[in-house]
Amino acid sequence: MEEPSTSPLPAAFLDFLKENGLDPSIYSATDSTPRYVRLKPGYKADVEEIEDEIKCKLEKVSWLPGFYSLPPDVQIAGSHAYKTGKIYGIDAASGAAVTALDILPGNHVLDLCAAPGAKLCMIVDLLDGLGSVTGVDVSQHRLAACRTMLQKYALGDICRLFVADGATFSLTPVNVTSESKFGESTLEDSVDRLREWTSRKSWKERKKTAKAKQTVSAELVQSGQDPELIFYGLKSGVVGFTKSEIYRSPPENELLSYGYDRVLVDAECTHDGSIKHIQKFESWGWTSFQRRVLDAERTDNLTVLQLRLLANGFRLLKSGGILVYSTCSLTVAQNEDVVEQFLKDNASAELQEIEVARNWPCKSGGIPKTLRFDPLTSQTSGLFVAKFLKISGIKKRESRG
Numbered sequence: 276m277e278e279p280s281t282s283p284l285p286a287a288f289l290d291f292l293k294e295n296g297l298d299p300s301i302y303s304a305t306d307s308t309p310r311y312v313r314l315k316p317g318y319k320a321d322v323e324e325i326e327d328e329i330k331c332k333l334e335k336v337s338w339l340p341g342f343y344s345l346p347p348d349v350q351i352a353g354s355h356a357y358k359t360g361k362i363y364g365i366d367a368a369s370g371a372a373v374t375a376l377d378i379l380p381g382n383h384v385l386d387l388c389a390a391p392g393a394k395l396c397m398i399v400d401l402l403d404g405l406g407s408v409t410g411v412d413v414s415q416h417r418l419a420a421c422r423t424m425l426q427k428y429a430l431g432d433i434c435r436l437f438v439a440d441g442a443t444f445s446l447t448p449v450n451v452t453s454e455s456k457f458g459e460s461t462l463e464d465s466v467d468r469l470r471e472w473t474s475r476k477s478w479k480e481r482k483k484t485a486k487a488k489q490t491v492s493a494e495l496v497q498s499g500q501d502p503e504l505i506f507y508g509l510k511s512g513v514v515g516f517t518k519s520e521i522y523r524s525p526p527e528n529e530l531l532s533y534g535y536d537r538v539l540v541d542a543e544c545t546h547d548g549s550i551k552h553i554q555k556f557e558s559w560g561w562t563s564f565q566r567r568v569l570d571a572e573r574t575d576n577l578t579v580l581q582l583r584l585l586a587n588g589f590r591l592l593k594s595g596g597i598l599v600y601s602t603c604s605l606t607v608a609q610n611e612d613v614v615e616q617f618l619k620d621n622a623s624a625e626l627q628e629i630e631v632a633r634n635w636p637c638k639s640g641g642i643p644k645t646l647r648f649d650p651l652t653s654q655t656s657g658l659f660v661a662k663f664l665k666i667s668g669i670k671k672r673e674s675r676g
């Protein structure tokens with residue numbers, strides 16, 4: 276039996292903070308950190324009604340359009356507004372990371388670590404029905420939760436979701452090369468074109484799922500396995516295409532023209548910036564916390580994964596496109612060190628100032644232009660954010676003189 280913790284922060288976590296040079300006082304305001312909701316566009320007129328229902332005022336977040344804060348103890352999950360998708364819970368720092376992407380309607384966006392999907396929903400809202408979103412996650416059950424969320428908020432139309440390893444995912448956005456795709460196919464395969472997505476599975480698929488359930492490791496996609504398309508909306512560019520057209524990986528040089536306009540790499544991390552996540556271990560057990568968060572070998576593997584995710588997301592970005600890298604860890608190893616190594620490896624990556632961040636309540640990261648949100652400074656969950664532009668290598672050398 277584990278000893279119940281008396282301190283708000285367990286000793287093991289304090290050691291972790293010390294080892295990583297992080298000041299524990301950033302968590303001192305955790306109990307008063309508000310919770311945040313985003314109002315689905317089009318429901319502004321319903322704010323008063325929502326306030327009446329949850330018996331609490333929705334305070335506008337002055338620096339983030341569409342966001343409202345609530346006292347931390349207010350429950351929204353049972354409310355009609357939540358159940359009908361008028362509001363959804365998303366931390367303001369997460370909203371900031373999505374805002375940094377400068378999304379424009381019509382953009383083709385890749386979300387490389389998409390589940391459970393709060394940021395993906397916000398991305399879809401910002402696209403206003405134009406463009407597409409490709410969500411990728413290695414975890415089947417987490418991505419299934421993302422699919423449920425898209426359906427609940429009626430946001431699935433322009434989305435497709437793949438269970439895949441984001442470090443090797445290679446599919447380009449839909450529609451961009453649609454003419455050439457159709458051009459390559461023959462009349463014979465018109466019968467194989469994908470129809471509207473349905474949750475009803477064919478006998479073959481049911482058999483495959485049942486088999487996968489027998490193996491625990493099958494829940495996470497294995498490296499080298501084909502991406503599994505688990506959802507697509509009517510306007511996501513999948514309907515009417517054949518599988519081979521959708522699964523076509525273009526040559527590397529085509530990516531500069533036909534890659535994604537925007538890529539979000541909200542990478543897997545130790546989640547140490549999210550005290551809510553850390554506190555879950557109170558019930559899960561601090562022994563598993565040691566194993567799942569603090570283990571040095573796991574952290575080393577994580578930083579390798581983060582760099583691979585970032586590099587692959589950037590590879591899939593078109594020239595002139597924007598990538599945002601974020602983690603809810605506050606360690607230098609998972610943030611600034613990853614960014615530094617990535618910039619060394621990628622001559623066409625230019626770290627960008629996040630212009631809209633001028634009035635955001637956050638600090639600069641250890642590398643100029645990067646940002647750090649923490650509970651004390653920002654009244655949000657902890658988050659690191661870095662924004663990159665993809666330029667041509669030649670231009671970068673010129674601009675450095």
Ligand SMILES: C[S@@+](CC[C@H](N)C(=O)[O-])C[C@H]1O[C@@H](n2cnc3c(N)ncnc32)[C@H](O)[C@@H]1O
Pocket residue numbers: 369387388389390391392393394395411412413414417439440441442541542543544580603
């Ligand atoms: C910080 S969470 C993402 C949160 C999500 N962006 C959101 O806003 O709800 C990190 C995610 O990365 C996923 N992940 C871990 N390894 C991955 C990999 N190799 N490829 C893709 N996703 C991965 C995890 O399953 C997890 O869902």
